[in-house]
Amino acid sequence: MALLNILNYPDKRLHKIAKPVDKVDAEVRRLMDDMLETMYKAPGIGLAAPQVGELKRVIVIDLAREDEKPQPLRMANPELIAVSDEDAVYNEGCLSLPEHYADVTRPAAIKVRYLDHENEIRELEADGLLATCIQHEMDHLEGILFVDHLTALKRNMILRKLLKAKKSQQPVSA
Numbered sequence: 001m002a003l004l005n006i007l008n009y010p011d012k013r014l015h016k017i018a019k020p021v022d023k024v025d026a027e028v029r030r031l032m033d034d035m036l037e038t039m040y041k042a043p044g045i046g047l048a049a050p051q052v053g054e055l056k057r058v059i060v061i062d063l064a065r066e067d068e069k070p071q072p073l074r075m076a077n078p079e080l081i082a083v084s085d086e087d088a089v090y091n092e093g094c095l096s097l098p099e100h101y102a103d104v105t106r107p108a109a110i111k112v113r114y115l116d117h118e119n120e121i122r123e124l125e126a127d128g129l130l131a132t133c134i135q136h137e138m139d140h141l142e143g144i145l146f147v148d149h150l151t152a153l154k155r156n157m158i159l160r161k162l163l164k165a166k167k168s169q170q171p172v173s174a
């Protein structure tokens with residue numbers, strides 16, 4: 001297993017559309033495991049392959065608390081096959097937009113079809129935080145960040161602060 005580098009806004013790769021995997025083979029499985037290790041370390045509850053610079057349709061999620069048994073979910077080529085009419089609002093954050101949070105409205109319940117780590121087709125029904133997290137990770141595969149669901153005013157406020165924080169980390173060139 002290996003720790004991967006998590007890309008931060010404004011990295012271009014975060015805005016690209018990821019490609020489906022042909023099958024979940026040893027290489028994709030390794031990516032899933034490296035992503036889980038990277039996510040646990042961050043720490044975060046989900047991670048999408050484009051966040052580590054891999055433009056593949058692969059996501060991992062684990063909502064278990066640190067004092068609980070891990071419950072890793074590994075998904076390739078996830079597709080939403082049903083969404084509820086009812087919406088839910090959740091205060092979201094993102095490892096690629098560190099330290100900024102905002103309320104995002106999404107369908108409250110979903111059904112997702114995906115390939116698991118053994119290349120088996122599976123379906124999962126989710127609501128609550130799991131439904132939110134799956135949709136947040138699937139957005140990353142389309143190059144969409146949670147701020148893209150906000151008004152331009154709120155989005156630009158967050159993005160300006162991130163750019164400013166990034167600049168202040170860098171030495172002033174002579």
Ligand code: GNR
Nearest residue numbers: 044045046047092093094095136
């Ligand atoms: O760790 C994360 N927490 C989180 C909280 C609310 C809604 C979504 C998330 S996902 C995020 C990790 C991340 O950036 N995944 O792409």
Ligand code: NI
Nearest residue numbers: 093094095096
């Ligand atoms: Ni994210």
